[in-house]
Amino acid sequence: MSLKVGRGAEAPPFLVMDVIAAANARAASLPAGAPGILRMEVGQPGTAAPAGAVAAAMAALQSGAPLGYTEAFGLPDLRERIARHYLEHYGLRVPAARIAVTVGASGAFPLAFLAAFDRGDRVAMAAPFYPPYANILTALGMDPVLLECGPETRFQPSLAMLEKLDPLPDGLVIASPCNPAGTMLAPEELAAIAAWCHAKGVRLISDEIYHGLSWGSVAESSAAAFSESAVIVNSFSKYWCMTGWRIGWLVLPQDLVRPVECLAQNMFISAPHVAQVAARAAMDCVEELEAKKAAYARSRSRLLEGLPQAGFDRIAAADGAFYLWCDVSHLTNDSVAFAARMLEGAGIAATPGVDFDRTRGARFLRFSYCGDEAAMAEAPARLSAWLGR
Known part of the structure; x- marks a missing residue:
């Protein structure tokens, strides 16, 4: 007897997780x-997470408090602290009542998608893109609409691109800085896209998980500054260095507050209590976090200088985040096989572009430079030796 398998089981893999497993196996051998x-x-x-966050978690664990369920939207003092963050960094007054603490950004996306869209709705996004955007939408019965973007638009969607869509999508996902390209929308571009979405009834989902990690003169702006209907997704994983703590948040428009709260109550109950305590403390660890950011900046600078000399000379404008998106079409037309050979021959694990772009990804690689600074500095020489440069 064969049993039905649900449509959600058809979601494609997140290939970087397979690369992690291969790198772990190679290291063990x-x-x-x-x-x-x-x-x-x-x-x-x-x-590691900021020292203040670790200390706060240890104190909470040693206090004997039960650390049980919190409200579905999280601890009130954490929500208030996030609201203060928007005032201090963006000049925005966001009521804590519109902030939902989530189980990482990964837990935020299904809540936002389920509250904002119906089965069969079409949600646009730039390609290349963070794979779970499309994979979660597909699992939920929604249809990703992929907009092929290149260096001419800095791998970001443009207003002209959106205006050509017929029919209009029900939603748009943007990320600035984005994964994998590390590029950003200029504030005026973000403002124009947000205004267009609001005027056309297209729900904007703005992934701001890499805010705090920008390089150069491009100023960050939150989509919340330009649209009262946008949904903002953020997380403590990247700037705050707390990936495994699984704490993120949503800034919600008023019409989605109660729908998201009901979904969160049923799907997650609440984010982990102790991680919320740690996240609240992390937001005050500015000096330590800025020192970590400075290390990323040094790694970025070394790689932007060294990778072209090693043969990787077609790199997207790396405005923010901690990624370099490299066109390797002059070296290979199969980035999966190339990455596997690079792991074996150079001892460097990188992510094939097919994870992020279904049609062009075979000629791209993504390098992440948020690891150990000394290791990042070593990469160009290893690659040069491997390629015989």
């Missing part, structure tokens, strides 16, 4: 004393 694997495949800071 190395003989003692051999050079280690340089981990450039995953967007996970190589340092």
Whole structure:
């Protein structure tokens, strides 16, 4: 007897997780004393959570308090602290009542998608894109609409691109800075897209998980500054270095507050209590976090200088986040096989572009540079030796 398998089981894999497993296996197989694997495949800071966050978690654990369920939208003092963050960093007054603490950004997206869209709705996004956007939408019965973007638009969607869509999508997902390209929308571009979405009835979902990590002169602006109907997604995983703590948040428009709250009550009950305590403390660890950011900036600078000399000279404008999106079509037309050979031959793990772009990804690689600074500095020389440069 065969049993039905639900449509959600058809979601494609998140390939970077397979790369992580391959890199772990390769590292375990190395003989003692051999050079280690340089981990450039995953967007996970190589340092621990801020010391203040760890101390707060330890104090909470040692207090004897039960640390049970919180309200579905999280601890009130954390929500208030996030609201203060918007005032201090963006000049925005966001009521804490419109902030929902979630189980990471990964837990925020299904809540936002289920509250904002119906089965069969069409949600646009730039390609390349963060794979779970499309994979979660597909699992929920919604249809991703992929907009092929290139260096001419800095791998970001443009207003002209959106205006050509017929029929209009029901939603649009943007990310600035984005994963994998690390590019940003200029504030005026973000404002124009947000205004267009609001005027056309297209629900804007703005992924702001890499805010705090920008380089150069491009100023960050939150989509909440330009649209009262936008949904903002953020997380403590990247700037705050707390990936495994699984704490994120949503800033919701008023019409989605109660729908998201009901979904969160049923799907997650609440985010982990102790992680919420730690996240609240992390927001005050500015000096330590800025030091970590400075290390990423140094790694970025070294790689932007060294990778072209090693043969990787077609790199997207790296405005923010901690990724370099490299066109490797002059080296391969199969980035999956190329990444596997690079892991074996150079001891460097990177993510094939097919994870992020279904039609053009075979000629791209993504390097993450948020790992150990000394390891990042070593990468160009290893690649140069491997390619015989």
